[in-house]
Amino acid sequence: MAGGELHFTKMHGLGNDFVVLDGINQRVDLSTAQIQHIADRHFGVGCDQLLLVEAYAGADAEFRYRIFNADGGEVEQCGNGARCFARFVYDQGLTRQTTIPVMTASGRIVLHIQTDGQVMVNMGVPVLAPAQIPFVAERQQTLYSVDVGGESLALAAVSMGNPHAVLQVTAVDSAPVASLGALLESHPAFPKRVNVGFMQVVARDRIRLRVFERGCGETLACGTGACAAVVAGRLQGLLDEQVSVSLPGGELRIQWQGAGQPVAMTGPAVTVFRGTLNL
Numbered sequence: 001m002a003g004g005e006l007h008f009t010k011m012h013g014l015g016n017d018f019v020v021l022d023g024i025n026q027r028v029d030l031s032t033a034q035i036q037h038i039a040d041r042h043f044g045v046g047c048d049q050l051l052l053v054e055a056y057a058g059a060d061a062e063f064r065y066r067i068f069n070a071d072g073g074e075v076e077q078c079g080n081g082a083r084c085f086a087r088f089v090y091d092q093g094l095t096r097q098t099t100i101p102v103m104t105a106s107g108r109i110v111l112h113i114q115t116d117g118q119v120m121v122n123m124g125v126p127v128l129a130p131a132q133i134p135f136v137a138e139r140q141q142t143l144y145s146v147d148v149g150g151e152s153l154a155l156a157a158v159s160m161g162n163p164h165a166v167l168q169v170t171a172v173d174s175a176p177v178a179s180l181g182a183l184l185e186s187h188p189a190f191p192k193r194v195n196v197g198f199m200q201v202v203a204r205d206r207i208r209l210r211v212f213e214r215g216c217g218e219t220l221a222c223g224t225g226a227c228a229a230v231v232a233g234r235l236q237g238l239l240d241e242q243v244s245v246s247l248p249g250g251e252l253r254i255q256w257q258g259a260g261q262p263v264a265m266t267g268p269a270v271t272v273f274r275g276t277l278n279l
């Protein structure tokens with residue numbers, strides 16, 4: 001965008017924060033540098049991801065949902081953002097529906113605004129085939145052994161539309177999220193880089209989770225990370241069908257029946273303020 005005014009809404013889902021832009025009623029064509037500037041917590045608005053609402057021409061979705069990490073890279077999926085997307089299009093009067101199908105770079109997901117104000121998202125069926133994650137492995141396994149800095153680590157690899165590695169830890173508070181997260185994010189076994197989840201199993205229906213996100217570092221919550229952790233935990237026989245995921249920013253409810261079934265994620269979506277940017 002050469003310059004001019006841009007109306008935005010600042011939102012968050014459990015502290016995973018977003019700048020949301022209506023690309024239907026205003027022209028939005030941002031460069032990578034402009035997205036990085038908007039996401040900057042000192043010189044811009046500040047956010048983990050920038051979310052863009054666009055019109056969708058097909059019959060199978062109402063909107064196109066685009067996601068950009070704070071580093072400016074466009075990515076396939078964002079779970080906390082999906083709940084904020086639903087709240088945004090409804091509150092801005094872009095839809096009158098409370099069940100909203102949207103198209104992302106990784107396919108269609110369906111957002112449901114509940115009467116209690118929470119948003120439930122059908123996040124689709126998790127992908128476990130290594131090539132589709134993408135993850136370099138000869139065959140699909142529940143746990144893979146990956147060499148990182150001379151050490152061999154056991155991790156699960158899952159795509160929720162975007163790639164996730166999930167490591168089980170005994171205590172999430174002391175997990176090396178920043179150092180190991182950064183090393184794994186750009187590990188050659190993940191050709192498109194990866195989000196890295198550190199999961200502590202508290203009970204069969206409760207986990208604690210911290211996520212080092214691709215393209216922005218550790219966040220207060222990661223929706224797709226919560227889904228991926230529950231999928232990984234269920235496949236290892238550690239978790240029940242309904243799991244509360246406790247993240248630094250709050251709690252998500254994840255439900256997954258098992259292989260071939262879609263994952264449902266329920267949680268809040270909050271509007272913080274609206275503003276105008278001069279680019």
Ligand SMILES: N[C@@H](CCC[C@H](N)C(=O)O)C(=O)O
Pocket residue numbers: 016048049067069075076077078079080081162163195213214215216219221222223224225
């Ligand atoms: N915060 C997100 C995920 C955002 C995208 C992720 N960093 C990626 O690069 O895939 C969520 O709530 O899912």
